[in-house]
Amino acid sequence: MTAAQTPQKHYRSCNICEAMCGLEVSHRDGAVVSIRPDRQDPFSRGHICPKAVALQDFHIDEDRVRTPLRRTADGWQPIGWEQAFTEIGQRVRAIQQQHGADSVGVYLGNPNAHNLGSALFLPRFQKTLGSRNRYSSASADQLPHHVAASQMFGAGLAIAVPDIDRTDFLLIIGANPAVSNGSLMSAPGMPARLKAIIGRGGRVVVIDPRRTETAKLASEHFAIRPEADALLLCALIRTIIDDGRVDLGDVADMVDGYATLDAATADFTPERVAGAVGISAADIRRLARAFAAAPSAVCYSRMGASTQSFGGLCQWLTVALNVISGNFDRAGGAMFPLPALDLLARVPRSDPALRKPPRSRVRGLPGYSGEFPVATLADEILTEGDGRIRALFTIAGNPVLSAPGGDRLDGALARLDFMVAVDIYLNETTRHADIVLPATTGLEIAQYDVYFNSFAVRNTAKYSPPLFAARGAQRHDWQILKGLMACLGAAEDSTTPEDLLDAALRAGPYKDLGLSLDALLAHPHGIDLGPLRPCARARLRTPDGRIRLAPALFVDDLPRLRAALDADSATRRDYPFRLIGRRLIWNHNTWTHNARRLLKGAGPITVQLHPDDARRLGIADGQLVTVRARSGRLRLPAELDGDIAPGVVSIAQGWGHDRPGIGMRHAAAQPGASINSLTDDARIDPLTGNAAFNGTPVALDPD
Numbered sequence: 001m002t003a004a005q006t007p008q009k010h011y012r013s014c015n016i017c018e019a020m021c022g023l024e025v026s027h028r029d030g031a032v033v034s035i036r037p038d039r040q041d042p043f044s045r046g047h048i049c050p051k052a053v054a055l056q057d058f059h060i061d062e063d064r065v066r067t068p069l070r071r072t073a074d075g076w077q078p079i080g081w082e083q084a085f086t087e088i089g090q091r092v093r094a095i096q097q098q099h100g101a102d103s104v105g106v107y108l109g110n111p112n113a114h115n116l117g118s119a120l121f122l123p124r125f126q127k128t129l130g131s132r133n134r135y136s137s138a139s140a141d142q143l144p145h146h147v148a149a150s151q152m153f154g155a156g157l158a159i160a161v162p163d164i165d166r167t168d169f170l171l172i173i174g175a176n177p178a179v180s181n182g183s184l185m186s187a188p189g190m191p192a193r194l195k196a197i198i199g200r201g202g203r204v205v206v207i208d209p210r211r212t213e214t215a216k217l218a219s220e221h222f223a224i225r226p227e228a229d230a231l232l233l234c235a236l237i238r239t240i241i242d243d244g245r246v247d248l249g250d251v252a253d254m255v256d257g258y259a260t261l262d263a264a265t266a267d268f269t270p271e272r273v274a275g276a277v278g279i280s281a282a283d284i285r286r287l288a289r290a291f292a293a294a295p296s297a298v299c300y301s302r303m304g305a306s307t308q309s310f311g312g313l314c315q316w317l318t319v320a321l322n323v324i325s326g327n328f329d330r331a332g333g334a335m336f337p338l339p340a341l342d343l344l345a346r347v348p349r350s351d352p353a354l355r356k357p358p359r360s361r362v363r364g365l366p367g368y369s370g371e372f373p374v375a376t377l378a379d380e381i382l383t384e385g386d387g388r389i390r391a392l393f394t395i396a397g398n399p400v401l402s403a404p405g406g407d408r409l410d411g412a413l414a415r416l417d418f419m420v421a422v423d424i425y426l427n428e429t430t431r432h433a434d435i436v437l438p439a440t441t442g443l444e445i446a447q448y449d450v451y452f453n454s455f456a457v458r459n460t461a462k463y464s465p466p467l468f469a470a471r472g473a474q475r476h477d478w479q480i481l482k483g484l485m486a487c488l489g490a491a492e493d494s495t496t497p498e499d500l501l502d503a504a505l506r507a508g509p510y511k512d513l514g515l516s517l518d519a520l521l522a523h524p525h526g527i528d529l530g531p532l533r534p535c536a537r538a539r540l541r542t543p544d545g546r547i548r549l550a551p552a553l554f555v556d557d558l559p560r561l562r563a564a565l566d567a568d569s570a571t572r573r574d575y576p577f578r579l580i581g582r583r584l585i586w587n588h589n590t591w592t593h594n595a596r597r598l599l600k601g602a603g604p605i606t607v608q609l610h611p612d613d614a615r616r617l618g619i620a621d622g623q624l625v626t627v628r629a630r631s632g633r634l635r636l637p638a639e640l641d642g643d644i645a646p647g648v649v650s651i652a653q654g655w656g657h658d659r660p661g662i663g664m665r666h667a668a669a670q671p672g673a674s675i676n677s678l679t680d681d682a683r684i685d686p687l688t689g690n691a692a693f694n695g696t697p698v699a700l701d702p703d
């Protein structure tokens with residue numbers, strides 16, 4: 001083999017999901033030869049999942065949008081960037097002049113959080129647009145975490161993550177990290193980390209209506225009823241208090257509100273909640289006692305506990321359990337990361353009790369961090385009046401498939417006067433756009449993970465330059481955002497993401513170590529900044545630096561939880577099953593469904609149900625079944641699975657690529673069905689505004 005034929009090696013972080021795995025990409029003549037784990041990456045330590053190899057698919061995919069497109073009566077017309085920006089500037093300014101700044105909305109999809117340029121330039125774009133009508137995927141799945149952190153610690157980014165490599169007891173509620181590799185807990189290689197806990201004599205306990213891939217690795221699994229997690233957490237806290245096992249540990253002198261927590265949870269005994277939770281009082285007590293007695297322990301709750309009617313309560317109670325068991329801000333417990341680009345340090349200290357969230361125009365839902373819940377985006381487009389959204393930017397998002405009540409939102413998008421999409425595909429959402437602007441992704445972008453280092457189980461830093469140049473007329477998201485800002489009248493400037501990153505690193509917590517962009521460029525595998533360290537005293541953003549253990553916002557919501565103990569019987573008659581979503585290891589968000597390497601592992605999208613339920617209804621494995629909800633219906637093959645609790649059904653999320661006009665041919669060939677044709681945008685957690693996907697009441701009708 002000659003030198004010219006020898007593949008070159010490129011090291012980078014995978015940006016598909018939150019796990020930030022280190023990759024070794026061998027390439028030759030502008031093509032990928034192989035994608036392997038980077039065993040020298042200090043964070044992922046040689047782990048990757050099957051999705052990483054698909055990064056090459058996205059780069060060469062013939063379905064990618066390669067040039068700006070303009071909708072015409074005869075179909076999509078390729079246009080130049082100058083024409084695109086001119087038309088966008090004229091239309092958006094005219095709409096805002098006639099109907100006000102709020103008449104133009106923005107929806108941001110999840111990939112923006114995994115893109116250095118987007119993460120750094122989107123705030124500038126939002127400021128230029130000047131609209132209060134901002135939405136993002138955060139209100140589909142993670143708002144409860146931010147609201148709890150904001151209320152308890154003063155800032156929504158103050159999220160303490162499990163110190164997973166040192167804990168003796170990991171209690172997982174409504175999460176499946178063996179598949180996800182952590183979410184709001186970036187932890188690549190979770191299966192090995194879970195086995196290591198058990199291998200060193202510790203315990204992993206999983207609470208989930210389904211015996212998940214994580215549950216199969218755990219020491220013990222309890223099948224909880226959907227939406228009963230907050231009740232269980234109350235009873236765990238109650239047991240620890242009643243046993244006299246409360247220990248605030250090293251943060252005892254910083255905690256306010258313990259007496260309020262004690263009083264507020266007084267009646268949530270294991271006996272009172274056991275029936276609704278589906279776990280015996282004896283098992284709840286045993287679990288609480290084992291958690292409290294462990295040398296170190298941490299409770300981690302995620303999607304199943306967040307995307308439900310009591311998501312805010314769940315996240316508050318999860319933190320409270322960690323605090324009262326002495327497991328907050330200590331090795332093996334819940335700890336704050338200290339990232340090199342430190343967004344949390346920039347948040348001014350303020351009193352969470354004094355904050356009054358803005359309310360959305362139509363339904364009065366609470367805003368958070370300058371955004372309103374995506375569950376009300378369709379209302380804001382469809383409901384006449386001042387401030388109605390008449391034009392919309394979607395940036396790297398597909399809310400038609402990912403937001404609750406997706407079919408209603410699909411119809412609402414068709415009613416817009418004007419829509420611009422920045423995306424890599426013509427998907428179920430961007431097909432409604434008037435102009436589509438083609439962005440780069442994956443191997444084509446520079447990457448430093450701005451957000452997820454803030455939720456990582458080890459402190460590291462890594463910058464990856466682009467491997468390949470953009471193809472066709474594609475531009476980086478940050479370049480597109482700059483073009484949009486300019487066409488809306490903002491002054492042009494020459495700042496790059498690297499300029500902003502370098503300045504942030506030089507001003508960050510590792511400045512004394514000389515951390516800078518140059519330092520990262522000299523370490524292509526990344527730099528290890530060490531394990532998590534106790535740092536709550538410096539990280540809290542409350543004015544007095546204290547922890548609010550029982551914020552009034554949550555305590556005042558407990559009567560709603562109490563009411564749920566006895567409710568439900570009427571709905572059960574009409575819709576006897578409860579729907580939960582699930583994630584497949586072969587796929588992530590909807591945009592990954594066009595990768596041929598991933599499609600082969602996707603399999604058919606089914607509705608999973610317990611064999612006992614199937615027998616009662618006369619449903620055979622593989623038989624077509626109509627799943628009926630208040631807001632829609634789907635027809636899917638049944639998959640009988642003894643791992644799912646009776647009374648519960650599960651459908652994988654993000655599918656449904658059967659709508660006309662999408663340009664994702666591989667996905668359309670294996671379309672599946674969208675769980676969000678069943679979910680209801682009226683079902684939310686009223687405390688936070690987060691969508692309540694899980695627990696949607698459904699009925700099954702066999703063909």
Ligand code: SF4
Pocket residue numbers: 014015016017018019020021047048049050051052180181188
């Ligand atoms: S878990 Fe998979 S998709 Fe996520 S960062 Fe790692 S390799 Fe990429």
